[in-house]
Amino acid sequence: MDEFDIIVVGGGSAGSAAAGRLSEGGRYTVCLIEAGGTNNNMLVKTPGFMPFIRGASNWKYETVPQKGLNGRTGYQPRGRGLGGSSAINAMVYIRGHKWDYDNWAELGCDGWSYDDVLPVFKRCEDNARGANPFHGAGGPLSVMDQxxxxxxxxxxxxxxxxxxxxxxxxxxxxxxxxxxxYQVTQKGGERWTAARAYVEPARDRMEIITGALTEKILVENGRATGVVIAQGWGRKRTVRARGAVVISAGAFGSPQILQLSGIGPAAHLQRLGIDVVHDKAAVGADLQDHxxxxxxxxxxxxxxxxxxxxxxxxxxxxxxxxxxxxxxxxxxxxxxxxxxxxxxxxxxxxxxxxxxxxxxxxxxxxxxxxxxxxxxxxxxxLRPESRGTVRLASPDARKAPLIDPAFxxxxxxxxxxxxxxxxxxxxxxxxxxxxxxxxxxxxxxxxxxxxxxxxxxxxADTVYHPVGTCRMGPDADAVVDPRLKYRGLDGLYVADASIMPRLVSGNTNAPSIMIGERTAEFIRADLQ
Missing domain, CATH: 3.30.410.40 (Cholesterol Oxidase; domain 2)
Incomplete structure (x- = not known):
């Protein structure tokens, strides 16, 4: 079947959580689309093999030459395959500081204060220390001491x-x-990715398409209605969504997909010969990284x-x-x-x-x-002032984007x-x-x-925490509103670290999972 209620593009930390939660209860048909593979192998599962994870599980991006780094080109590893960067990261479980989320709320992102997000973090978590005012037990994400x-x-x-x-x-x-x-996202001595937490338990209740590169979002009459994907040797396939399209391809992938679809800064898209569907300067802007x-x-x-x-x-x-x-x-x-x-x-x-x-x-x-x-x-x-961009290098979805953190x-x-x-x-x-x-x-x-x-x-270089390229905000210029709906088109959501208006004070995997959980909440409420 090539028509579903909800399509989630990207099986990384946030996408795994969003798809897994949306598939619960059987109310909606859900399709999860991932460019990489399953990551079901010993290299990924064995924590100490992290330095040897290469190739198929890592996009291995590079930045444009960085003026602030003596013109050097930086390295930007990002997870590819189910679990996304939670399949290649150091498994450190950090949420950020209370001040970060209260600051988001002060910036106009209603519903994102620390008191708002703490219950979601607790719901995600199965902490080996047990439940307490700051931690949860029994959730899908295993967290434990070393x-x-x-x-x-x-x-x-x-x-x-x-x-x-x-x-x-x-x-x-x-x-x-x-x-x-640090506490770590492991269980039974193995890496516990977002996919192991949310996707593997849901395999029987949703469609999972791996090895599928999303080339563009379909927009009809101001509404996102599906995506075009490429599989194998150039075989293209259209997958339709009756209710929602969720883009969860990360701080580099999400703005790239939006721009490939004609959604982004109009002048940049026109220079590449891409028809402008919706002019939005903030798509690919405000890149922040540690x-x-x-x-x-x-x-x-x-x-x-x-x-x-x-x-x-x-x-x-x-x-x-x-x-x-x-x-x-x-x-x-x-x-x-x-x-x-x-x-x-x-x-x-x-x-x-x-x-x-x-x-x-x-x-x-x-x-x-x-x-x-x-x-x-x-x-x-932790809270850099430098701001960069993600722009298309080519209208070809197979080409890596131009990443400029402006370090x-x-x-x-x-x-x-x-x-x-x-x-x-x-x-x-x-x-x-x-x-x-x-x-x-x-x-x-x-x-x-x-x-x-x-x-x-x-x-100096990145410590792998890019955010902000599809920022959330109360203003019309923001890419998404505080319920993560795209501002200017119906049926389109963004769910990953790209929506952060400011970079959190810590590692970004746990906050990305929390964002995926919240996206599922918002979509369920919107589709009722």
Whole structure:
């Protein structure tokens, strides 16, 4: 059947949640369309195999040359296949700060305050710690503590405490400030993607089409009525929707699909020979992403950190057989095992720096292999001021879009990141970490602004949290309204991180799932 009540384009974090929830109860026929595959394989399911996930599960986008990064081209990995980026990410479960959502509400996004979204987060969640005022139990998304963190990750938390920084055992609880181990989206020692949470239980009650690239949205008489998809060797297929079309292709994919459909900035579309269906300048605008700097240190310790050595290889081989037999041990690592949230100025309404500590040396997103053992730490600017764009490179849906995050083009972001890197190095100097005798792979005079800025611009890049390109707002210029309906066409919704009016203070996977859940709520109410 090629006609359904609801079509969801994109089986990522938000799309999985939206499709799964909309299919409940059997009231609506739902079709989930995904460009990638099922991601039902050992590489995706084994947490410690994350660095080896390549090819079919990753779009592997790149940015245009970045002026703020000395003209370098940045790397933008995004998940492809069911589960989307929840199938390739570090599995860190962070919702953002209470202030983020209250700020959305203050910007005019009614119904998106912290008090509005907290019940949805709790409903999503099956937290191994059990239910409490901040957490849920029994939901589809499994969240748990790490049981086999590296000793080096524990040393990072101790080092922060030695610098009089607070400990925090729950970054999603009463306070976000402080340092500790992250909770992760895993279950039974395996990665628990949004697709495993929402799509797999719903396989018998909805149509799932994988390997299908969405080329355009069909619009008739001001209403979205379906999509055109390409499968295999150019075979095209039209899928119709009686009630709603939901675009959930992420902060890059959603504006790309809209623009391919003639929905977006008119002058840009006309230059590419695309007929304008609806002129909307905000489609593909307001791109925000967490700019991130990674420090990397080499040590002689081979037991407390991962690394490339004979003993490290033997250790991982033993871990492989343990994980195959029991789903336990160090291959349950999320790599970004520890971290924290820190305010770089007293005036910050919420932490403006996040740290991800990795008990391994990390270079160029892990794409450059480094011999030996050591540790790395990310410092990212949580609420960047820089704004970028996503535009079409071609009217061909197979061509990657032009991604321009405009990293560090606003000097306020550099000032914040500079403070964050300095605080990170202060933590490194504490006894628990300095005892390892770490050797900085990129030494710098940390107190010299010019030297530090030069190093940051030569090494900084994304920490994988793009949002904002289909922003939500109360104004007519916004792409979607606070119920995630497209402003200007009927029957069209956007459901993913692209709708965020401001980037949340933390990882974006959990908020994206929450957005998918809310989209299902809104559509159910609208179609009654």
């Amino acid at each position: 049981h086999w963190p590296q000793a080096g990750s524990l040393a990072f938390v101790e080092a922060a405490a030695e610098m009089q920084l607070p400990r925090n055992s729950d970054f999603n609880g009463a306070s976000q400030d402080g340092f500790g181990l 700019i991130d700097y990674v420090s990397s240190f080499e040590t002689t310790s081979k037991e407390d950190f991962f690394g490339d050595s004979l003993s490290g290889t033997v250790r991982m081989a033993k871990a492989f057989f343990e994980h195959r037999r029991k789903r336990t041990g160090i291959l349950t690592t999320c790599f970004a095992e520890a971290g924290g949230f820190w305010r770089s100025t007293p005036e910050a309404p919420a932490p403006d720096i996040q740290y991800h500590f990795v008990p391994a040396m990390l270079e160029d997103h892990g794409r450059t292999k480094v011999k030996g053992h050591g540790y790395s730490c990310h410092a990212c600017v 560090l083009t606003d000097e306020r972001d550099m000032a914040t990141l500079r403070r964050g890197v300095r605080e990170m190095h202060r933590i490194f100097s504490a006894p628990s970490l300095s005892a390892y005798g770490g050797k900085d792979r990129h030494p710098v005079n940390i107190n010299n602004d010019a030297e530090l800025d030069t190093l940051i611009r030569s090494r």
